[in-house]
Amino acid sequence: MAEEIKAKLEKYRTAPFDARFPNQNQTRNCWSNYVDFYRCQKALTAKDVDTAPCEWYKRVYQSLCPMAWIEKWDEQREDGTFPGKI
Amino acid sequence: MAHPSQLGFQDAASPVMEELLHFHDHTLMIVFLISTLVLYIIMAMVTTKLTNKFILDSQEIEIIWTLLPALILILIALPSLRILYLMDEVNDPHLTVKALGHQWYWSYEYTDYNNFGFDSYMVPTQDLTPGQFRLLDVDHRMVIPTESPVRVLITADDVLHSWAVPSLGIKMDAVPGRLNQTAFIVSRPGIYYGQCSEICGANHSFMPVVVEAIPLKHFENWSTLMLENS
Numbered sequence: 172m173a174e175e176i177k178a179k180l181e182k183y184r185t186a187p188f189d190a191r192f193p194n195q196n197q198t199r200n201c202w203s204n205y206v207d208f209y210r211c212q213k214a215l216t217a218k219d220v221d222t223a224p225c226e227w228y229k230r231v232y233q234s235l236c237p238m239a240w241i242e243k244w245d246e247q248r249e250d251g252t253f254p255g256k257i
Numbered sequence: 258m259a260h261p262s263q264l265g266f267q268d269a270a271s272p273v274m275e276e277l278l279h280f281h282d283h284t285l286m287i288v289f290l291i292s293t294l295v296l297y298i299i300m301a302m303v304t305t306k307l308t309n310k311f312i313l314d315s316q317e318i319e320i321i322w323t324l325l326p327a328l329i330l331i332l333i334a335l336p337s338l339r340i341l342y343l344m345d346e347v348n349d350p351h352l353t354v355k356a357l358g359h360q361w362y363w364s365y366e367y368t369d370y371n372n373f374g375f376d377s378y379m380v381p382t383q384d385l386t387p388g389q390f391r392l393l394d395v396d397h398r399m400v401i402p403t404e405s406p407v408r409v410l411i412t413a414d415d416v417l418h419s420w421a422v423p424s425l426g427i428k429m430d431a432v433p434g435r436l437n438q439t440a441f442i443v444s445r446p447g448i449y450y451g452q453c454s455e456i457c458g459a460n461h462s463f464m465p466v467v468v469e470a471i472p473l474k475h476f477e478n479w480s481t482l483m484l485e486n487s
Contacts, residue, residue, distance in 0.1 A: 185353040185369045185408065193347070195429075197410055197436040234353045234369050235436070237412055 176224045186234040197235060204232035205244060206255045213257055258393065258424070258450040267424040270449055270470070271441045274426030276340050284333055291329075348440045350408035354399060358411070358418030358431035358453070361460035365399045373484055379463050392462065393450045398469040402476040403443050411437045419454035422468055428454055443470035 192200040208228035215222045232241070247253040259267060269275040355366040355374075366374035377395045385391060401407050411420045413431035421428035428451075429439045443449075451466040471479065 183369075184351055188347050188349055195437055195439070197438045198434070201436055230369075233372070235410060237355050237357055237410075237436075238366055238368065238372055238374060239357075239414070 173221070173224060176227055180226055180230065183230050186231045201232055201236040201240070202255070204228045205236060205241070206257065208232060209248070209257045258390065258448075269426070270424040270443055270445060270447060271426055272444060273340070273344055273441065274424060275444075276343065277426050280336050280340055283336060287329060287333060348406050348408075350440055351405040352401065353408045353410060354401065355410045355412070356399070356420050356431070356466075358413035358415075358420065358457070358464075360415050360458050361453075361464040363395075363399075363418075363420070363453075363464060363466060365397075367480065371484055373480070373487060375483070375487070377467070379465055390450070393452075393465050393467070395465055395467045398448065398467040400469045400471060400476060400479050401443060402473040403446050403470045405473065406440055406442050408438060408440045411439070416457045417455045418457045418464070420451070420466055421454040422449050422451035422466055424449045424451075425468065427451075430455060443468070446470050446472060 186200075186204075189200055191203075205228075208225055211225035211228060212222050215225060244253060248257070266274075266278055266281065269278050352367075353369055355368070357364045357366070362376055362378045364374055364376045366372075368374070375397050377397045377399065379392065380389060380394045380396060382391055385394070409420070409427075409429070411429045411431045412435060413433045415433060417433070418431040419428060420431055425441050425443065427439055427441055429437050431437070447470055449468045449470070451468075453461055453464045453466070455461075457464075
């Protein structure tokens with residue numbers, strides 16, 4: 172499982188087509204991957220497991236989300252005002 | 258790019274735009290034929306001294322001028338739907354670029370591997386060098402590789418803008434807080450111009466879009482160079 176994710180990450184070119192977001196509006200795609208990365212990190216750290224599988228979400232949200240959005244959300248997470256549930 | 262006294266579309270630089278061009282030619286031909294026929298009939302009616310006051314009905318011509326328009330409409334609809342579904346195909350992009358609209362410039366981000374972005378301002382008229390196009394050229398163009406499926410995610414920082422490149426057949430609104438996706442393939446190397454297509458304030462006419470398409474190898478050199486310089 173971990174090897175498959177590592178292989179996918181090595182061959183990563185850009186965020187692939189995600190069937191959950193097939194249409195023009197990709198806002199939710201960016202948001203979901205951002206939130207999923209931090210949730211994944213939190214969950215795996217709590218279980219004391221290697222967080223490498225979470226890297227996939229990070230690559231995807233970095234490809235999709237504008238840098239300004241990521242900076243804003245990172246600040247909100249630090250301030251404790253992030254609107255998503257992590 | 259557009260040229261003075263241009264009547265038709267700009268030359269297509271992407272497969273979808275080529276299809277749209279051919280479809281437009283096909284539909285416009287039908288429109289011209291119908292208009293010519295109707296104009297001829299009007300002229301004929303208006304310039305004849307012959308009259309017939311006793312026509313009641315005519316089944317044959319009624320059938321013809323019901324079926325023929327239906328057939329013509331089908332002949333227009335089928336290519337149209339073909340292109341519609343072609344544009345909606347699932348694609349597997351090789352590259353994602355983000356275009357952000359600001360008042361009054363675009364910025365482009367290439368973040369698949371590094372956090373790399375730059376602003377793209379119009380070259381002011383007084384600063385144009387010989388050969389540059391007034392109100393169209395920018396200081397930094399959006400560079401992409403030819404013949405690679407590219408995904409563009411468009412959004413805005415402040416007010417509504419619209420990212421448009423006619424020769425690629427693309428126009429997509431830039432909405433604050435929303436990420437609009439479009440995809441294209443540029444068939445040949447070149448520089449393709451467009452302009453902001455949603456009113457966004459005083460300098461709405463002065464924030465052009467310029468896409469430069471170069472072969473993949475040169476694109477890789479360009480991105481390495483830009484990363485080193487940033």
